[in-house]
Amino acid sequence: MSAAEFTTGRAYIAGAFEHPTRLATEQSIAQLHAEVARGALLDAGLGIGDVDAYYTADAPGLGPMAIVEHLGIKPRIVDSTDVGGSSYLLHVNHAAQAIAAGKCNVALITLAGRPRAEGKMTVASKFAGPDVGFESPYRSQVVSMYALAAARHMYEYGTTSQQLAWIKVAASTHAQHNERALLRNVVTVEEVVNSPMVADPLHRLDCCVITDGGGALVVVNAEIAKSLSRPRVKVRGAGEAVKHIYGGYPEMTSSAAAASGMAAFAEAGVTPADIKCACVYDSFTISVLIALEDLGFCPKGRGGQFVSDGNLISGVGKLPFNTDGGGLCNNHPSNRGGMTKIIEAVRQVRGEAHPHVQVPNCDLALAHGTGGWISSRHASATLILERA
């Protein structure tokens, strides 16, 4: 049996919930985990007693254990794979495989955090890997590590700041309809390129928001999915990959999305042309541009043209993207934007996105995440979701 035959069609996303807050001064991280878990289970029509697998990343405590206890779960499978913001897409991939193997039936995945309330700028690395000692005196930060990729992409392909700005313009055009979005004003290309430079060539408006809150998913087997009353969202394909610089040979204009996307599309047996809506990790505008090329929506190097002139705007362009406003405008909870990409893709496939951004007949959607540093070490995962 091939990998595709083994997994595809055996796992469904039955519950999806995005925490309404963007600033959580009164809730602890553990409480936020409980609130998003409850929200996703209610959405699915299931209870905590139904859950037999639990996935998270960066939860308080040792791996997943403290939150497993906090929520009262009795898991047969746990996984706290942490590769940064894309972790939750890997969790869906892992849950789908565990469900297909019969190791569990109802997987709960939660994300929660409160960097704004805690006054944190970005994810601080807790892990002193063997690489850190060679890099710490150079004061790299997340934004500068993405700026390096943007600079290289401009050098190799002539991509411009104006083209990158269109990505933010599209996200903001969608966010205006999202009453929970942190930033709801529609911006122009001029406003983006005139915003203060943070790390050349990335301006402030090329960067995502910092928000509190989180989200959760419930992934179930086919039998349970069919017994529930909500529209069914099948995990048709999933892939993940890690990319680094292979002993000092960086290749900054492409990412692990090329590999994770190829695996997901192969498993799903569809092509980029079949995708009606794409929810693509938007930590920075360059993250989106590189991913769209790698995933095959346009040729490598042509991302600038592809995203320009509203091509990512629902109802206007060919590939509606991040129709909730994305991390660029709506929500990037705990500096990990992967969960909200999946949640909006699920909404689209269910037909439950905001009417102004809902893609007609959205039978196939893609969610993609990049966690880590796109210019050096990072992990990507891609999911293809189908209305079933």
Added chain:
Amino acid sequence: MTEQFQSDVPAPNVDLDNRVFWDAASRRELKFGRCCQCHKSYFYPRHFCPLCLSADVEWVSASGRGEIYSYTVMRRAERPFALAYVRLEEGPSMMTNIVECDFDRLSIGQAVEVVFVQSKSEALVPMFRPTER
């Protein structure tokens, strides 16, 4: 009374993985790694080859010449600085800073040479400056 110049450069955290590198830097030597089995050069230097996992590896002194692979200027720092990857003449690229330069006249592909910069402690840190100044 002369004002003490306080370096912005964090002192390196020396550990078992990197002490050979930082010890060499204190002697103004820039070390990279080379594998005696597969003959590839790599950075960061380590005890096993990251390409074939051989333990038969060397820590080699670089010429110090290279070119900018990519760079970005951190504008919002109190004193702006340039983060970069420099491709060493010997092949591999390393994370570093570009110093002794006009930030607005940097370019990808620009020829650079290593300099050893004082960090907040006594430790020297290899950085790069444009060869043509």
